[in-house]
Amino acid sequence: MYLLGASGHGKVIAEIAESNALLIDGFIDTDLHKLSLLGYPVFHQIPREIIEVIIAIGNNKIRQKLVNNNANFKYSKLIHPNANVSSRALLGQGTVVMAGVAVNVDASIGDHCIINTNASVDHDCVIGDFVHISPNAALAGNVTVGEGTHIGIGAAVIQGIKIGKWCTIGAGAVIIRDIQDGSTVVGNPGRIINK
Missing domain, CATH: 3.40.50.20 (Rossmann fold)
Known part of the structure; x- marks a missing residue:
């Protein structure tokens, strides 16, 4: 390899x-x-x-x-031995899961994603290809993240939210509303600063 x-x-x-x-x-x-x-x-x-x-x-x-x-x-895909990935979760090719990550039941993670240290992806989330979920970011259940989006370190996304393609979610942002493609979002609650 x-x-x-x-x-x-x-x-x-x-x-x-x-x-x-x-x-x-x-x-x-x-x-x-x-x-x-x-x-x-x-x-x-x-x-x-x-x-x-x-x-x-x-x-x-x-x-x-x-x-x-x-x-x-x-x-290939790589999963750190200290990650907790449900046997009912799907991970695409080229995806890497770091130490301390939790990926729960029926989550679907696309190809070539990075699920970084201590991130949490809860049940029924759908993560597109080429997404990066940064360290300590937390996605509640039923969150959708579009292709190419970067979720910043320590960000939190409440349940059922849809985040579009090629978005940037800033460090520590709290996402309580759906986000359109190509948006940059910061703050608590998250606000769009650029499209």
């Missing part, structure tokens, strides 16, 4: 792979100054053959672009 992106997020994902006893072949990164990370080699070109990859980059748009431009990638 290769990890695409040799920086802080990549280090966290490498440790999740290690904790699952998975073999890491190395990192792939375009920064020519990076030669190794956590004792693994950093390669600067993508191999031509089909390779197993986890995209270890936090930026949602970059993850989407890499998926769309690299047909020779085969994707």
Whole structure:
């Protein structure tokens, strides 16, 4: 398995792979100054053959672009052993679940998502592709989060809310109303500051 992106997020994902006893072949990164990370080699070109990859980059748009431009990638999903993921939850390919996360019954999480440290995704939530749920963010039951949206650290979303595609929910925001596509929301209660 290769990890695409040799920086802080990549280090966290490498440790999740290690904790699952998975073999890491190395990192792939375009920064020519990076030669190794956590004792693994950093390669600067993508191999031509089909390779197993986890995209270890936090930026949602970059993850989407890499998926769309690299047909020779085969994707795994990674779940930290200290995460609590319901056996009735669905997780898409390329998705990574960090330590301390809770994903409850009948939640559906799309492809290439990041469910970050200590985040909570409650029952019947539907999370689109390329979403990042930041550390300590909490989604109550029946929340829908559209493709590419970033839920900031410590944000809270009450039950039944629908958040559109490619939104940014600020750190600590409290979301009590539905949010339209492309919105940036901050505060308690959350208010839209940009569309």
